[in-house]
Amino acid sequence: MTERTIPTVGRRATAAFVAPAAGLIGVFLIFPALWTLYLAVTDLRLTGLAAVEPRFVGLQNFIAAVSDPKFVNSVKVTLLFVAGSLVGQVVLGFTLAWIFRGWRGVGRRLLEVLAIFAWIIPGSVVAFLWIAFLDGTSGTFNALLPGPLGDGTEWLLSYPLLSIVMFNTWRGTAFSMLLFGAALSAVPPSHLETARLSGAGTWQMLRDIVIPSIRGHVVTATLLIALWTFNLFTPYLLTRGGPNFQTDVMPVFIFREAISSGRLGYGAAISAILLAINLLLAMIYLRMVRRPP
Amino acid sequence: MAKVELRRVTKTFTGGVTAVDGLDLTIEEGEFFALLGPSGCGKTTLLRMIAGLESPTTGTIWIDGTDVTHISPGNRDVAMVFQDYALYPHMTVADNISYPLKVRKVAKEERHQKAAEVGASLQLQELLDRRPGQLSGGQQQRVAVARAVAYEPRLFLFDEPLSNLDARLRLEARTFLKRLQKELGVTALYVTHDQSEALALADRIAVMKDGRIMQLDTPAAIYNRPTSLFVASFIGSVPMNLLSATVDGDLGVGSWRLPVPAEVRGVVSDGQEVVVGIRPEHARLVDGAGDARVTGAVSVVELLGNEYLVTVEDGGRQFQAVSDAAPDIGDRRQATFAADRALLYRASDGALIAAESPAAERRPSTA
């Protein structure tokens, strides 16, 4: 009811308060998003004539992308990577949150902390940790695997996509663990107790009470993880897109085409596509969040 | 010690809401003045405008003969006590009390001295080193008041300062505030929705509704002679009996016949629709015959402490009166009252019918 101005400062100072943040966001977040669209329709390059005098080329970059087998491969790889990570992170995250219910011991805290460490240790370090872990000769992973499976397999060379999916599951599970943890603690205990008293087993409770309650959170987690994973550059640190483009996710593809090879216009077009995918996911998320469960 | 004047003050918010509507008001020096009314009547907005936290859309505000309408809050020499006390959680009680002095850049020694003094006068000396979070509601309230006192303003503004206290504490705090204000002699403006608080504390009360003052008078006058139905129903711990009646020689309220008060006999005419108001405290339950005015079956008996509040019903109409003894539910009893205790209100606009008012409509009284 009452309109409030900042009582501390006047109208003009209010603008001054908002200005720095607004400026930074406007220039380094909003403007680049829009500029992508412009760059995508030019043939701008980092060096050479096209760097100084870029020409308008319409949808040429987009057409080139769609016909570029490497691009198609990149999209395919990315989709697989996202799908695999999603399944892994959601299942593991939920499992952790579920077993943490009502468990207050030292073991729980330890497990939780370990999962979070995996999430917060800097990317370059975890990348190398997994390079060491998956190493064919001395990697600990092979040491733990039985028989022929663990006999000198160079995971990053022989099963690169699987390796980065495992890596990313390990890396990002903590997020969904925290998310589901909060969601589960919001399920009224009385619902669960009533079910238990009626003789429901754990699986039944999960199916009939818990999952419907947290359906919204599952969707949220799925969309956010997907959004995140689509934009993840970390696989580059493990495999640099190889071997032979088998782990060439879109962020790596863009980097290579635009920054390394200097084809800025083309890279912008791919970026625009990635932005569109992101936008789509965000829209779906908004839709789901608006609609009551 | 300050005299406050409001001249034609109006406040309209964006969206068209008029919180205060063309108000004129004078508050005398040293007065304890209450702004009383239901939520949304504009009393808090008015207080905030006097503090300077809101600006009037039109009109002017004067303190001690100076137009302060456009002077910033910090320069009006006014202290305000908020409903939530606004005690700074990270400062000790002593620092909270002395904060106004810190703003004035008073030296640390002197500040602490003063805080101790003021704190002691409000029985806070034991608590000076505590944080607000460690205090009870009543203690927090006193700290908020102490802070305002330490500022030594010419005007105190209170925004429902007691409404967060529980009932018992509220009564104690009320007495304490009244004594404090008398001792300091500083003009105080007090906003509340609690009519008993206003009646107990104030030298004068302005009853407000929808941004306007309905009646401005001393507590006794407002209690004994509310000049509108709104004020009549708002004032009084026990609601006034308000009965719709038609003038027909006397007053017909269903099967009850009530006498027309002497004062207004010449002013009312047969056929006029009126509302009769009698406070339950002025009506007693009687036994047997007598000056019976209202008869009915006892439906509710409530103990008020020293007497009973009895509700009698007849033909769907209810009437409340007091009694020393509790009657049985269902008994047929009679209640009587002195005719001149009754107040007559015009049914059309709720205004009090009085000897000096002609048939024409009268504006609610303002002082």
Next chain:
Amino acid sequence: MDGTHSRPVPTAPWPLRRIVSRTGFYVLVTLLGAFFAVPMLWLLFAPFDVQPTLAAEVPHWTLDNFRRVLENPFALASLRNSVFLAVQTMVLIVAAAALCSYALSRVRFPGRDMLLYVLLLFSAVVSGTAAMVPLFQLVNKMRLIDTYMGVVLVLSGGLLPAAIFILKDFMDTLPSSYEESAIVFGASPVQVLRDVVVPVVRPGLAVIAVWALVNVWGDFLMPFILLRSPDLQPGSVVMFNFYTEGGQANLKLISAFSFLYSIPVVAMYLFVNLRYGFRFYGGIKA
């Protein structure tokens, strides 16, 4: 409930079933624990090993590897660079977000909450990765390639919406009566902010500061594409360089370096967790 249709009272079967489910529980917990812990073991063992390999083995203890790091000019410098970068960005973000969220918390205008929410989502959509091309070109045009300024500005722009979103929540819990009472006592805007506002929202500022620091410390892509000079590279890039440069990887250096490089972030997390707890209360809210 009908008395004739009673449930079977469990007798002997129950204890066994409980034992199995309990065992299953512990097995699951151990597996999960191992899953997370094992890849990290290397980080715990190798830095202290006289002859570290890629395997995680119990070391022959030594602190010699750390000496190597200290002697390596790039290694130490990069850690210092990471600190510069993280601290500068943190300061900028906290300052800009504090001012902005305070203003947004106190001033109401139609669409305010929607705007913030849209901005938040926008910053997730327009990630550094998705916008690397225009950001690179922008920084290029501003002649800020190979400067910290460029990286700081870009990272701030990306992190600010979330920072403001979080901080505004903290600001909202500060009742406006606090500031109003100070104003009526004659406090100037600066006094009000300094004496009343900042002390009360300090926890919020701390959260933002730590979150910004952690995000910048580990960021790889922006420094990687915006910085050229070897002596400007922060830890994230130098770490990558260490294990991708040609020849035999110097595991003594890499192990000790990764340990040092990881410590600040891990320490900060443990500190915040112990002090404030680390949960998403109620999940991500719309």
